[in-house]
Amino acid sequence: MAATWQVHDAKNRLSELMDRAVKEGPQVITRHGRPVVKVVAVDAHEATQPAGDDGFFEFLMSAPKIDELELPVRRGRKAPPELG
Template identity: 40%
Template sequence: MSVHERSSRDAWTVANAKARLSEVIERAQNEPQTITRNGRPSVVVVSVEEWNRKSARKGSLAAFLLGSPLAGSELAVGRVSDEPRDIGL
């Protein structure tokens, strides 16, 4: 399969991403582009709009926790009251 026939789900190798950086950037405008190193996913290139949408703060941690589906579920969280173990130093 040539680079031109690449499925949008396939990843770019570092070498191909370097050689075709303009195309990686252009495709990242529509969907995230994965770049692999040594055959393993290493980084993902996304558009600025996608980055801003995913990384935007949406209130405080307290607001996030209160908005959880578990809020008001009466979930009981207990702690173990064991003593610390002795270790020799």
């Protein structure tokens, strides 16, 4: 079970909160008694990510560039209707 901190305590003892996240595991910060944030050590977070998952941004950036994209020619289509 993760340790729980009130916002006021988390602000005043941020260094301790970070140390505990590294040494003991996730730390939960609450506001008005409700959990709102979980502080997790970077190493622990990265260990939960699938191998080779570079993220959505990298996925999009790996797509073919527009000038490299070859689209098939569509034949037999009617001309677009006149607007206006």
